[in-house]
Amino acid sequence: MGDKKKVKFKVKKRKVKVKRIIAFILFIVLLTLLFLLISKIPIKNIYIVGNNIVSDKEIIEAAGIGDYPPLLSVKKKKAIDKIQSDVLIKQAKIKKNIMGKIYIYITERKILCTYNNELLLEDGIMVENTYNISNYPILISDISDVFDKFVKKFALVNDDVLLKISEIEYAPNNVDNERFILKMNDGNIVYVTLNKINKINKYNSIYSELSGKKGIIYLDSGDYVELKEE
Secondary structure, eight states, rough: OOOOOOOOOOOOOOOOOOOHHHHHHHHHHHHHHHHHHHHTTOOOEEEEEEEESSSHHHHHHHHHHHHOOOOGGGOOHHHHHHTTSSTTTTEEEEEEEOOOOOOHHHHOOOOOETTTTEEEESSSSEEOOOTTSSSSSSEOOGGGGHHHHHHHHHTOOOOOHTEEEEEEEEOOSSSTTTEEEEETTTEEEEEEEGGGGGGGGGGGHHHTTTTTOOEOOOOOSOOEEEEEEO
């Protein structure tokens, strides 16, 4: 039998890359420290945008940030739900800034008028007038028969025109059971029906054509003005 040759294998030793491991550990440590530092950043400024009726203080308290807690501790969904629990607030959005700033964007429900000593809102909700709001028109008639349509149509009236109305009276006749009489703050009177309510949004241009004179504006039919005698 011939001699067997022994073949030697070299086993390469894997070098442990200590520097990379240390660098990775340092990176994790620094990342953790950075996160802890950021998590401690308090709210420095609160900006409320879009509210006209509900006060900044009420919104801040509802969101639970009155004591200016750490920015990251503010849970947006929870805060938004609490803010929107106020029936006058239709929608709330919150944006946080890493510099410690928090922005709360508010959309309030539109007020149509005061009705039975309560506020009638754009979606038909009636709420107590706790803010003693008096610059919106007063609805002086029972509108039970046309309530839903009244809400739907008057929600289309522009705010600047709505605030020019002092009284709303439901005054159906033989021709139209959805006719209303609007008494304006400037002394003019407007007749309009729910199906033609969009015409009231042209009130400013109609008023300018009167050149300071007072009259009765018929938007229910004919679209004409009957001037009052001076």
